[in-house]
Amino acid sequence: MPGFELFGDAERKELNDVLENGVLMRYGFDGMRNGHWKAKELEIEIENRFSVKHAQLTSSGTTALNTALAIMGVGAGDEVIMPCFTFVASFESIIASGASPVLVEIDDTLTMDPKAVEAAITSRTKVVMPVHMCGAMAELDALKEICKKHNLLLLEDACQAFGGSYNGKMLGTIGDAGSFSFDFVKTITCGEGGAVITNNDEYGLHADQYSDHGHDHIGNDRGVESHSYMGTNYRISELHAAVGLGQIKKMDEFINIQRKNHSILKTALSTIPEVSFRRIPDEEGDSCGFLSFFMPTAELSDKVVEAFKEFGIDACWNYFNNNWHYIRKWDHLKEIKSLYPLSDQINKALQNINDQNFPQSDDLISRNISCLIKLSWTEEEVKDRASRMVQAIKSIL
Numbered sequence: 111m112p113g114f115e116l117f118g119d120a121e122r123k124e125l126n127d128v129l130e131n132g133v134l135m136r137y138g139f140d141g142m143r144n145g146h147w148k149a150k151e152l153e154i155e156i157e158n159r160f161s162v163k164h165a166q167l168t169s170s171g172t173t174a175l176n177t178a179l180a181i182m183g184v185g186a187g188d189e190v191i192m193p194c195f196t197f198v199a200s201f202e203s204i205i206a207s208g209a210s211p212v213l214v215e216i217d218d219t220l221t222m223d224p225k226a227v228e229a230a231i232t233s234r235t236k237v238v239m240p241v242h243m244c245g246a247m248a249e250l251d252a253l254k255e256i257c258k259k260h261n262l263l264l265l266e267d268a269c270q271a272f273g274g275s276y277n278g279k280m281l282g283t284i285g286d287a288g289s290f291s292f293d294f295v296k297t298i299t300c301g302e303g304g305a306v307i308t309n310n311d312e313y314g315l316h317a318d319q320y321s322d323h324g325h326d327h328i329g330n331d332r333g334v335e336s337h338s339y340m341g342t343n344y345r346i347s348e349l350h351a352a353v354g355l356g357q358i359k360k361m362d363e364f365i366n367i368q369r370k371n372h373s374i375l376k377t378a379l380s381t382i383p384e385v386s387f388r389r390i391p392d393e394e395g396d397s398c399g400f401l402s403f404f405m406p407t408a409e410l411s412d413k414v415v416e417a418f419k420e421f422g423i424d425a426c427w428n429y430f431n432n433n434w435h436y437i438r439k440w441d442h443l444k445e446i447k448s449l450y451p452l453s454d455q456i457n458k459a460l461q462n463i464n465d466q467n468f469p470q471s472d473d474l475i476s477r478n479i480s481c482l483i484k485l486s487w488t489e490e491e492v493k494d495r496a497s498r499m500v501q502a503i504k505s506i507l
């Protein structure tokens with residue numbers, strides 16, 4: 111998955127364009143920039159490649175989520191439903207918006223369980239935020255149906271599934287808005303960066319303004335531009351956008367490599383009856399950034415992780431013991447460890463999370479192993495890795 115593995119001349123060329131004129135900011139300074147608008151160009155690339163009307167770059171995937179929630183009008187008193195298996199950015203952005211996070215179980219797709227979503231809806235629910243974890247998609251048809259029935263908005267966190275699709279549509283473009291991350295370990299990297307995408311014209315306009323202090327971006331004198339509402343600064347720099355522009359041109363190549371490597375590993379592991387794989391609602395749309403599988407018990411899963419180390423297999427994890435991706439280790443959330451006071455409503459929501467159990471997710475995550483698919487492996491290396499993975503798993507059965 112990490113695009114940094116294939117950082118090269120294309121990224122250096124785009125960066126040099128920016129360094130040569132020294133305009134490191136994405137807005138203004140028209141005369142000095144020799145026609146270079148890297149952030150603008152990258153947004154257009156995203157709009158074209160994803161067939162989406164609006165792409166707004168931001169400083170990170172987290173600020174892309176913050177922006178998405180703001181343009182959807184999420185704030186004090188609202189509830190946002192999110193899965194209990196995701197990156198911490200999900201609840202961070204919801205809390206930053208002033209809304210309350212409501213956590214639900216995942217199912218064997220490793221993404222939010224639509225039945226759990228439906229059961230969690232209250233009169234305060236405003237947004238359902240599925241996270242396409244580890245490269246593949248949530249049950250988007252079922253989630254869309256629920257949102258339609260209850261008049262809710264759908265925000266897709268596609269930060270880990272860049273380039274994946276569902277029934278022929280790119281992930282991130284199916285909900286009311288979607289978010290990407292271009293941090294250093296994602297499929298396409300800017301170093302740091304993110305994007306909000308949407309087909310809603312009002313959301314698109316508001317994303318552009320909100321992420322730059324409310325600037326209306328009319329005319330070419332920033333000092334006299336006006337503001338219709340309060341915004342903030344989630345701008346990406348031209349330097350970061352330049353790296354992303356070099357990277358995104360290799361997007362198809364990256365996804366093809368991931369799919370090829372993924373297929374070799376999955377075929378090898380399929381020969382072991384004790385191994386089962388995550389359910390993928392649309393196999394063809396898997397971005398294949400990870401290969402995720404289950405062992406029959408948590409004990410066997412722990413043993414496989416140990417055996418992988420012995421057999422020299424890196425980049426494979428069991429998220430049950432991970433501090434950043436699963437509710438079990440989010441003590442800071444459950445114990446409401448905040449540097450500043452939170453609203454009564456958020457405090458209550460976090461107490462509810464502390465009282466909640468996630469037995470279905472505990473079972474799945476404790477038996478799961480997710481392996482990163484790298485871009486830089488040679489075919490020989492992938493084949494060798496596949497046979498060592500099989501040997502490692504068989505050694506503990």
Ligand SMILES: *Cc1c(COP(=O)(O)O)cnc(C)c1O
Binds near residue numbers: 199291293
């Ligand atoms: C990486 C990631 C984010 C946040 O992205 P940053 O650019 O690191 O802020 C959000 N959600 C998910 C699922 C992620 O993997």
